[in-house]
Amino acid sequence: MKLTGQLYAIVDLGYVKPENAVTAAKALLAGGADLLQLRAKGHAEQDIEDLSRMILPLCREAGVPFIVNDYPEIAVRVGSDGVHIGQDDGSLAGVRAIVGEQMIVGRSTHSPEQAKAALAEGFDYIGFGPLFPTPTKAGRPGIGIENIIAVQAEVGSQIPVFCIGGIKRDNLPQVLSAGAKNVVIVSDLLTAPGVTAAVREVKSALSGD
Ligand code: TZP
Ligand code: MG
Numbered sequence: 001m002k003l004t005g006q007l008y009a010i011v012d013l014g015y016v017k018p019e020n021a022v023t024a025a026k027a028l029l030a031g032g033a034d035l036l037q038l039r040a041k042g043h044a045e046q047d048i049e050d051l052s053r054m055i056l057p058l059c060r061e062a063g064v065p066f067i068v069n070d071y072p073e074i075a076v077r078v079g080s081d082g083v084h085i086g087q088d089d090g091s092l093a094g095v096r097a098i099v100g101e102q103m104i105v106g107r108s109t110h111s112p113e114q115a116k117a118a119l120a121e122g123f124d125y126i127g128f129g130p131l132f133p134t135p136t137k138a139g140r141p142g143i144g145i146e147n148i149i150a151v152q153a154e155v156g157s158q159i160p161v162f163c164i165g166g167i168k169r170d171n172l173p174q175v176l177s178a179g180a181k182n183v184v185i186v187s188d189l190l191t192a193p194g195v196t197a198a199v200r201e202v203k204s205a206l207s208g209d
């Protein structure tokens with residue numbers, strides 16, 4: 001599955017009850033999310049696997065890569081398109097030993113140095129942030145928008161750089177003006193009164209409409 005597209009949406013069980021995860025995935029996909037991740041901090045692995053098996057076919061139908069957060073083994077068991085790991089989740093080689101060469105593997109990065117290191121290591125894409133402090137990733141300072149242009153120019157010329165953290169429809173123009181090409185938006189989409197309409201709004205802003 002090719003890694004293209006500018007809007008990476010996440011079904012985050014911090015905002016969506018497990019029983020509503022499939023509905024949320026459908027709404028995000030209907031609006032035109034380009035990639036979809038399941039993020040389920042603190043949930044049982046079996047539950048994450050079960051939900052992944054429900055969401056994967058929806059993504060396939062939409063032609064959208066499905067990425068599992070944190071669990072390479074679950075990604076392999078369910079046959080997802082990718083897996084996303086953090087700074088503390090070991091090396092790319094360690095993940096590749098589990099998932100093989102074909103799967104998309106992304107890394108969270110929190111500084112330009114980490115972004116360059118992830119590119120050098122061979123990750124397929126990076127998350128870069130949090131740009132702004134966000135309850136979705138509590139306890140991490142915002143890294144600001146000052147370095148986006150440099151990271152986008154250097155790393156983003158090779159692999160997609162997804163800016164993340166505190167991005168909302170109302171500050172998206174500011175983030176795009178700062179050089180962002182691709183974004184992850186979690187809470188602003190999941191808590192919108194109309195999730196699909198919110199995704200469409202973001203897609204339209206990203207395409208410059
Ligand atoms: N990694 C860095 S910030 C973040 C993650 C998973 C959360 C982004 O969520 P939100 O709600 O869009 O700020
Ligand atoms: Mg992780």
